[in-house]
Structures are given as C-alpha cells and as structure tokens.
Amino acid sequence: MSNQFKNETTEEGEVEREVQPEPKEKAELPRNFFTMMFTEGVISKEAATDMLPFIIFIAFLGMIYIGNRHFAENNIRDIDRLGKEVKELSWDYKTLKADLMMKSTQTEVAKEVDTLGLQEPVEPPKKIVIAEGEFE
DSSP states (O other), X not given: OOOHHHHHHXXXXXXXXXXXXXXXXXXXXXXXXXXXXXXXXXXXXXXXXXXXXXXXXXXXXXXXXXXXXXXXXXXXXXXXXHHHHHHHHHHHHHHHHHXXXXXXXXXXXXXXXXXXXXXXXXXXXXXXXXXXXXXX
C-alpha cells in the first residue's frame, strides 16, 4: 500500500513543496551584570575552559577537606567513647579492690573458714628453737 494521495497529486502535475521550518529567532540574553561578566567580561568561554583543570583541582581539595573532617570527627567520638569506658573500668577496679580488701581482713576470713569447720587458734604460735648440735 503506497500513499495514494501523494501519487495522485504527483500524477496531476502539481509541484511538491518541501516543508521548511521557519527559522526561529535566537533568544537574546538580557543585558545585566552577570550575563555581561560571563560573556564579555572577566569569564568567557575560553577563560572558563582554561581554568577547568584548576577548578577540578580545587573541587578535589574540597572533597579531601570534607573527608578529613569526617575522619577527625569520628576519631574524636571514638576517643570520647574510650575515655568513658576507661572511667567506668577504673570505677569497677576501685570497687573490686575495696571488696577484696574487705574480704581479706582477719575477721572476714575467720567467718568464711568457720563454715568449713576450721577455727581460729586462740593461743599464739610457739617458736621452735633448735640447738646447734641437735640435728647433726
């Protein structure tokens, strides 16, 4: 199936016209400070492309700065957390040491061994004296 209308019009001898879009007017930039600066002034397309490696370098340094700050903040948090843990362990050490000192007194030991059937001697220990020639 071909286009019958097109064939009929070409057969009748009509001249085909190509449809050409009308050229659109280019939008004109407003004349203000920023457009003048970027088109005619300090920064032009050529200058911007020349500065592109430096801009990429500055962006890279900014990313390193942000990463370094993040790393430093994490280290500070870890140091604070470890400082709190050290304080807590110090308190635990001091309480355990006080409990041990309390339990190692003579009266506390006597109470604990009394349950095993051992009793504290009432008389003081005797000193054993050996004469010089007695063991030979």
